Amino acid sequence: xxxxxxxxxxxxxxDEGFFEKPEQWTEAMVPVLCKEEGIDEVTDDHMKVIRFVRxxxxxxxxxPTVRALGKTSGVSVKELYQLFPKGPAxxxxxxxxxxxxxxxx
Amino acid sequence: xxxxxxxxxxxxxxxxxxxxxxxxxxxxEASITVVDQDDRHVYQPGLLFVPFGLTHPEDIVRPRSxxxxxxxxxxxxxxxxxxxxxxxVHLTNGDALPYDVLVVATGVDLLPDETExxxxxxxxxxxxxxxxxxGASALEGAxxxxxxxxxxxxxxxxxxxxPIAPLEFAFMADWYFHERGIRDDVELTxxxxxxxxxxxxxxxAALGHLLDEKGVHVVTEFNTxxxxxxxxxxxxxxxxxxxxxxAVMIPIHGGAEYVGRSEGLGDELNFxxxxxxxxxxxxxxNVFAIGDATNLPTSKAGSVTHFxxxxxxxxxRRFLAGEQMDATYDGHANCxxxxxxxxxxxxxxxxxxxxxxxxxxxxVGMPLLKESRLNHLGKLMFQWFYWHSLLPGRDIxxxxxxxxxxxKALSRS
Numbered sequence: 001x002x003x004x005x006x007x008x009x010x011x012x013x014x015d016e017g018f019f020e021k022p023e024q025w026t027e028a029m030v031p032v033l034c035k036e037e038g039i040d041e042v043t044d045d046h047m048k049v050i051r052f053v054r055x056x057x058x059x060x061x062x063x064p065t066v067r068a069l070g071k072t073s074g075v076s077v078k079e080l081y082q083l084f085p086k087g088p089a090x091x092x093x094x095x096x097x098x099x100x101x102x103x104x105x
Numbered sequence: 106x107x108x109x110x111x112x113x114x115x116x117x118x119x120x121x122x123x124x125x126x127x128x129x130x131x132x133x134e135a136s137i138t139v140v141d142q143d144d145r146h147v148y149q150p151g152l153l154f155v156p157f158g159l160t161h162p163e164d165i166v167r168p169r170s171x172x173x174x175x176x177x178x179x180x181x182x183x184x185x186x187x188x189x190x191x192x193x194v195h196l197t198n199g200d201a202l203p204y205d206v207l208v209v210a211t212g213v214d215l216l217p218d219e220t221e222x223x224x225x226x227x228x229x230x231x232x233x234x235x236x237x238x239x240g241a242s243a244l245e246g247a248x249x250x251x252x253x254x255x256x257x258x259x260x261x262x263x264x265x266x267x268p269i270a271p272l273e274f275a276f277m278a279d280w281y282f283h284e285r286g287i288r289d290d291v292e293l294t295x296x297x298x299x300x301x302x303x304x305x306x307x308x309x310a311a312l313g314h315l316l317d318e319k320g321v322h323v324v325t326e327f328n329t330x331x332x333x334x335x336x337x338x339x340x341x342x343x344x345x346x347x348x349x350x351x352a353v354m355i356p357i358h359g360g361a362e363y364v365g366r367s368e369g370l371g372d373e374l375n376f377x378x379x380x381x382x383x384x385x386x387x388x389x390x391n392v393f394a395i396g397d398a399t400n401l402p403t404s405k406a407g408s409v410t411h412f413x414x415x416x417x418x419x420x421x422r423r424f425l426a427g428e429q430m431d432a433t434y435d436g437h438a439n440c441x442x443x444x445x446x447x448x449x450x451x452x453x454x455x456x457x458x459x460x461x462x463x464x465x466x467x468x469v470g471m472p473l474l475k476e477s478r479l480n481h482l483g484k485l486m487f488q489w490f491y492w493h494s495l496l497p498g499r500d501i502x503x504x505x506x507x508x509x510x511x512x513k514a515l516s517r518s
Contacts, residue, residue: 066328067262067357071373078330081342087328102402 007032011097018093018100022057025097033095037086046083049075053096063093063101108135108425111194111204113184114361115141115169117149117496118396118410119210125418125498127174135425137176138202140194142183144168147238148491149266150407150484153273153443155241156248157281162238165488172496184211187367189389205391206421209370209377211361212397213266213405219357220261220332227334232352235274236266247351248281253290254350259339260297261329261357266397266405268304269452271295271355272312273443279319280445294322296339296347301325305459308452311474315444358405360398376400381456382432384417391424393417401436403456408439411495412506418498437508439465441484449480455508464512466504473513 001020003010006029012020017036019025030050034042052073056064066089070077080088089101110126112119123139130137151165170179182196187207194202215236217223223232233247234240256278258271265271275295282288295302295316301309302316302323316323330342332352339347360375369388371377378387379399386392395417396410403409416434423430436456443449451471452460464470471480494501 065262068373078342081328081330085343087326087343 016094016100019097020099022098025054029097030095033097037084037091037095039084039091039095043083045075045079049073049080049083049088049092050096053092054098057093057096057098063089063096063098065089065101107133108205109203110135110137110206110208110421111202112137112139112208112210113187113194114210114212114398115139115146115173115179116210116212116396117407118212118398118414119208120146120169120172120496121411121414121498122208122210122395122417123177123498124172124174124496125414126421127177128498129418129422132176136178138178138180139169139173140180140182140184140196140202141169142181144170144181145238146172148488150491151488152235152238152241153270153277155238156235156244156274157277158245158249162242166238167492172492174497184361184363185366186363187370189367189369189392192391206424207392208417208421209364209386209392209394209398210396211364213358214361214375215356216359217354217356219359220329220354222334223261223332223354223356225332225334227332227337227352230334231337231350232332232334232354234354234356236270236355244353248278251291251351253287255292255294255337255348256351256353257294257296257339257347257349258353258355259327259329259347260299260355262298263304264405265355265358267440268404268406269312269440269442271297271353272302272316274353275316275321276319276445277443279321283445288320292322293320294324294347294349296324296327296329298328299325305454307462308454308460308474311450311462312442315476319445358397364398372400374400380430380432381436382416382434383420383430384413384434385420385424385430393421393424403436404438404440406438406440407491407495409437411501412437412439414498415500415506433507435507437506439504441480441487443481443484444476447481448476448478449484450474450476451480451483453508453513458508458510458513461513461515463514466509467511470512 011024084091146169148165151160154160182198185195185197187194229243233244282291302313303309328342331340337349364371364375377394379394397405439453441449453465454460462474
């Protein structure tokens with residue numbers, strides 16, 4: 001676990017860069033977090049997905065998988081990969097300040 | 106009063122649940138009805154052997170109805186939907202079945218159409234799956250004619266039934282081409298969305314090593330966006346490509362379609378949200394689920410279903426008697442991994458303990474996470490246990506539902 005500063009605020013992240021304390025996240029951090037993932041321009045579509053992921057986590061306790069995102073967020077899997085080329089579920093979770101989505105076994 | 110118990114699905118979970126329930130309830134105490142759309146019960150672990158000509162479809166299929174004890178009603182119909190508020194199952198034949206307890210045991214559906222191009226040109230001529238009987242049989246013909254080239258084994262997305270079966274396929278293919286004397290002309294590639302050979306770290310390392318030893322290339326974190334059968338390539342969402350002459354696909358899995366048509370019964374992938382320790386659904390107290398149909402974070406496998414059976418049936422009894430649920434299912438899974446050349450590995454794990462080396466079930470037993478001939482014999486013998494012990498709802502001697510720790514090398518975890 002390490003502490004890093006995002007948008008002037010100290011936050012705790014794990015080895016893979018996921019927030020240890022989702023409550024430390026604010027929407028204002030999104031542009032900085034996205035930049036770290038190689039996403040220079042945060043569009044409305046990015047925000048739509050990030051808010052959705054955040055809301056899923058808050059209601060269900062875990063972030064959605066890519067397939068679940070594709071079925072429920074209103075953004076298709078193909079578009080999700082255009083928004084987050086390195087893996088929508090993982091990257092969206094990281095920039096939404098939630099833990100790594102529980103994978104399947 | 107006679108309790109009305111309706112079980113949807115006459116596969117592993119539905120059959121063993123029905124048989125266990127019939128043993129604890131007299132006929133006047135409970136009616137037990139099993140619904141399935143066909144009368145073909147497939148011994149699914151056998152599907153792995155069909156493409157290599159080591160078993161044949163007729164050897165692994167039996168009538169569903171014949172696996173049920175006397176006094177269990179068998180209704181052959183597809184399911185239109187379940188009304189969990191009115192507590193009724195609506196069948197496509199127009200009938201309605203009211204229930205006091207419902208057990209969802211309809212497993213998963215394969216969804217090859219959800220991946221662009223998979224069922225397009227080349228489907229069943231150079232793009233196959235061995236995850237159903239038709240696919241496994243067709244693949245047998247294609248493999249027999251295969252004289253060399255690139256073979257890919259691709260898992261499109263998790264979860265899938267028996268997550269080790271695709272690995273076993275790779276091991277078996279290595280052996281098969283070896284026996285035919287053309288192994289040097291075949292390039293085997295294992296393409297997975299995971300970051301390693303398996304979902305759990307210790308086993309992933311051991312299995313990854315074995316793939317390496319057998320000369321199987323591994324491509325990880327590959328999320329298949331398209332199967333191009335015409336020019337023979339898998340294309341990932343992030344634009345990577347893997348070429349093939351023959352593709353063995355494990356299509357996307359989802360819960361049964363009718364679950365999606367049943368208001369409030371399933372999640373977005375049609376799996377039933379289920380309490381991991383009690384097997385009671387979280388959608389309604391009188392709805393339970395078992396096996397592949399649940400959303401539980403354990404492998405979708407027959408051994409899991411078998412271990413779930415005892416807790417599930419006890420909890421149905423408790424529910425009908427107005428007692429507290431028994432929360433003791435620990436996610437126990439146990440799988441033989443066929444590795445070719447008359448050898449197999451055995452892994453044993455649960456929600457919290459990953460597959461570890463050692464012996465099963467105690468220190469004097471079958472080797473865990475290690476190839477051996479004994480494990481291969483175990484795998485072959487398992488088919489007998491399946492029909493004669495597991496489906497009738499009996500325990501396998503010496504093997505309890507909760508995971509044994511006795512023979513495991515815990516320090517190496």
